Amino acid sequence: MSSTWSEISSVQKENRHELVLSGSEISERIKTSGLDTSIYTLNALNYLNISETCLESISDDLSKLINLQTLVLHSNKLEKLPNSIKNLVKLKTLDVSRNSILELPSEISELQQLSSLNASSNQLTTIPTLSKNVKLSILDLANNKIQSFPDICYKELVHLAELKLNKNEIETIPGSIKNLSALKVFDISENKLSAIPYEVYECSKLKELNLKENPLADKRLSKLVDQCRTKQVLDYVKQHCSKSGDSNDGASKGGKKGKKSNNKKSDNDQRKSESEDSNQTKPMHKINVLHVKDDTRNIKICDKVKSVRPHILACIVTNLNFNENSFKKFIQIQTKLHDSVCDKRNAATIATHDLDKLLPGDLLYTAEVPNDLKIQPLMRNKIYTGAELFAQLQTEADNLRKEKKRNVYSGIHRFLYLLEGKPVYPCLMDGENRVISFPPITNSDITKMSIDTKSMLIEVTSAASQGVCRKVLDTLLYELLFLGIGGNVEIESDTKNVFHLLNIQQMKIIDLEGNMKAVYPSRTDLVYDDKNLCVNRE
Numbered sequence: 167m168s169s170t171w172s173e174i175s176s177v178q179k180e181n182r183h184e185l186v187l188s189g190s191e192i193s194e195r196i197k198t199s200g201l202d203t204s205i206y207t208l209n210a211l212n213y214l215n216i217s218e219t220c221l222e223s224i225s226d227d228l229s230k231l232i233n234l235q236t237l238v239l240h241s242n243k244l245e246k247l248p249n250s251i252k253n254l255v256k257l258k259t260l261d262v263s264r265n266s267i268l269e270l271p272s273e274i275s276e277l278q279q280l281s282s283l284n285a286s287s288n289q290l291t292t293i294p295t296l297s298k299n300v301k302l303s304i305l306d307l308a309n310n311k312i313q314s315f316p317d318i319c320y321k322e323l324v325h326l327a328e329l330k331l332n333k334n335e336i337e338t339i340p341g342s343i344k345n346l347s348a349l350k351v352f353d354i355s356e357n358k359l360s361a362i363p364y365e366v367y368e369c370s371k372l373k374e375l376n377l378k379e380n381p382l383a384d385k386r387l388s389k390l391v392d393q394c395r396t397k398q399v400l401d402y403v404k405q406h407c408s409k410s411g412d413s414n415d416g417a418s419k420g421g422k423k424g425k426k427s428n429n430k431k432s433d434n435d436q437r438k439s440e441s442e443d444s445n446q447t448k449p450m451h452k453i454n455v456l457h458v459k460d461d462t463r464n465i466k467i468c469d470k471v472k473s474v475r476p477h478i479l480a481c482i483v484t485n486l487n488f489n490e491n492s493f494k495k496f497i498q499i500q501t502k503l504h505d506s507v508c509d510k511r512n513a514a515t516i517a518t519h520d521l522d523k524l525l526p527g528d529l530l531y532t533a534e535v536p537n538d539l540k541i542q543p544l545m546r547n548k549i550y551t552g553a554e555l556f557a558q559l560q561t562e563a564d565n566l567r568k569e570k571k572r573n574v575y576s577g578i579h580r581f582l583y584l585l586e587g588k589p590v591y592p593c594l595m596d597g598e599n600r601v602i603s604f605p606p607i608t609n610s611d612i613t614k615m616s617i618d619t620k621s622m623l624i625e626v627t628s629a630a631s632q633g634v635c636r637k638v639l640d641t642l643l644y645e646l647l648f649l650g651i652g653g654n655v656e657i658e659s660d661t662k663n664v665f666h667l668l669n670i671q672q673m674k675i676i677d678l679e680g681n682m683k684a685v686y687p688s689r690t691d692l693v694y695d696d697k698n699l700c701v702n703r704e
Contacts, residue, residue: 171195171202177211178204183233184213188587193219206230212256213512217241229253236512240264240284252276259512263287263306270294282513282630286310286330293317302326304631308353309333321345328633332356332376341410344368351633355379362387363410367403373690374633375399396690450700451647451666455687457704458672463524465594465625465675467683468532475592475605478531479635479686480625482521482671483643485652488617492651496615499645507641511584514628514638515606517594519613521621527597531627531675533590541593541601543608552591552604559607594625603627623673632684636691643668643687644694665698 170178177185185208195202197220205214206227214231215238222243229250236259244265251257252273259282260274267288274283275298282304285293290310295317296302303325307316312334318326319342328351336357343349344365351374352366359380366375375396382388384406390399465480488496500516508514539552550558584606585591594603602610605627615622624642626635646652652668670692675684692701 169202170204174202174204174208177208181210183210184215185211186215186584186586188215188217188219189589190218192216192587193221196221201225203227209233212236214238219243224248226250232256235259235279237261247271247274249273255279258282258301259509260284275299281325284630296320297322300324303348304328304633306330306631307334311335313337315340315343319343319345321347324348327351327371327637328631329353330631339363339366339410341365347371350374351631352376362403362407364403364407365410367400367407372396372400373693395688450698451696452668453643453647453692453699453701454667454669455692455701455703456669456671458674458685462671462673463528463597465529465531465673466678467675468530468678470590471531471533471592474533474588474590475627475629477628477630477632477635478594478625478675479632479639479684480529480623480673480675481639481643481686482673483622483624483646483652484620484669484671486620486622487653488619488651490617492649493615493617495649496646496651499642499649503638503642503645507638511606513630514626514634516638516642517603517605517609517625517627518615519602519609519623519625520615520619521623522619523613524596524602524623525598525600529597529602530595530599531592532595533592535590536588539591539593539601539604541604541608542611543604544611544614546611552593555604555607556585592627594627636686639686640692640694643670643692644696647699 173185173187176182201221203225206225209230209232211231212233212235214234214236217238218241220243222245224239224244224247226248228248232253233256234254235256237254237257238261240261241264244262244267246267246269247262249271251271254277256279257277258279260280261284263284264287267285267290270285270290270293272294275294275296278298279301280299281301283302284306286306286308288310290307290312292312292314293307293316297320300322302323305318305326305328308330312331313336315336315338319340323346325348326346327348329349330353332353332355334357336354337359339354339359339362341363346369348371349369350371352372353376355376355378357380359377360383362377373396377391377399382391387402387406390402465478467478500518503516504511508516534552536553536556537551540549541555542549543555592605593601596602600610600612602613603625624639626638628634647666647668650664650666652666654664654666670687672685672687674682676682689703
């Protein structure tokens with residue numbers, strides 16, 4: 167035991183389920199004597215993070231960690247993964263980005279619980295067939311050397327919603343892409359595409375399509391790609407692009423197809439028409455989206471934060487009217503979503519603020535070294551540095567576990583491992599550089615929500631993707647609508663049903679030069695299947 171690393175000893179002694187080994191100190195140990203093999207005895211682990219080190223290989227003994235649900239190995243020097251990874255049958259999240267991996271083992275296809283695979287920024291030229299990974303929802307293969315479209319276009323992949331293939335060498339998109347019925351985000355920018363098949367339009371849920379920096383032969387399409395939004399690009403694909411030769415429906419000229427489509431509404435157009443007709447004839451729940459105004463705060467994103475938690479989206483909810491019961495449920499909703507759609511804060515973190523308590527000016531999303539970050543945490547009356555708060559929470563967690571004789575952390579203490587070993591901590595500052603949010607741990611007490619709050623800033627941050635942030639915000643706003651805190655549209659006289667209203671102000675994410683990076687909610691956000699809900703956009 168004396169030669170066992172202290173971090174591993176602590177996990178063994180305290181029967182913890184998470185382990186984070188990251189940074190220069192860990193890297194130096196690995197360089198000197200290799201990774202401590204005692205790590206493979208921790209078969210109770212469900213979260214393992216070894217990142218930002220010189221690690222070059224992982225032992226086949228990885229298969230002993232049979233309870234792993236999340237495996238993070240980003241920013242190392244790995245050239246391959248062991249075939250024994252197939253034995254991690256509970257694995258849901260695998261992040262091997264920013265390594266030197268030449269080939270993924272075909273055994274990855276055996277991971278039937280896998281929902282997120284990030285293998286971006288490696289040296290991949292192909293990937294194995296993923297037809298059996300039926301729970302896969304996020305696949306990120308950006309910045310590799312992939313030449314052929316991945317073998318993923320199967321109807322069985324009913325959850326695959328986000329696909330990133332940007333910065334590769336792909337020349338064609340197969341017609342079978344239409345089989346990806348849940349695809350919402352598709353980034354295939356900076357490849358070698360000369361044409362786009364009509365079947366891309368047939369991905370009926372597609373909301374974000376990025377085709378930029380491809381050598382497209384159709385110059386009009388190329389211009390649209392650079393200047394227009396997804397809807398306009400898809401409309402053009404519908405009207406002018408041909409079906410792929412490998413499509414099950416056979417080849418067909420887009421122009422003829424376009425004419426047919428003009429005479430017969432697509433499923434999306436039909437649903438929109440039905441929704442508009444229904445809106446005229448019966449009461450509905452309503453979400454009103456107000457566009458960004460000149461005096462609306464923006465969030466400026468700093469390059470420093472991109473190494474630890476690069477993704478953020480935000481919006482403002484106005485005309486709030488809480489009571490004791492609804493405010494209690496409001497807190498419960500955030501807790502529930504942190505455990506579900508946010509995957510226990512591994513995927514994303516929600517923070518809510520009383521807008522009237524923020525000082526004027528744009529917000530800044532940045533990162534600070536632990537000793538420089540200063541915050542007055544929620545429900546505390548003292549200002550801490552990031553390092554002091556982390557240490558304080560760690561001490562509290564240990565004392566609580568001993569007092570209650572438990573083997574696991576509770577409350578916010580169970581999220582400390584998400585920051586362990588990080589050289590900088592992410593934070594959101596208001597116009598006077600006061601830290602109002604320290605994700606994924608806590609908000610500031612100075613902007614905390616109360617029953618008297620009338621306008622609320624919601625921010626969602628993620629280390630995974632903007633798509634995750636959008637999904638979390640869409641889900642949260644849907645829940646808030648039916649909580650009734652934004653007021654009621656009307657009460658149906660026959661049934662006494664109450665129809666709710668929620669007013670949302672867009673917010674922009676910009677870089678330090680003022681260039682827009684994102685806006686929420688965009689026209690592709692807040693798309694629900696609920697036929698009793700209407701989203702009005704200003």
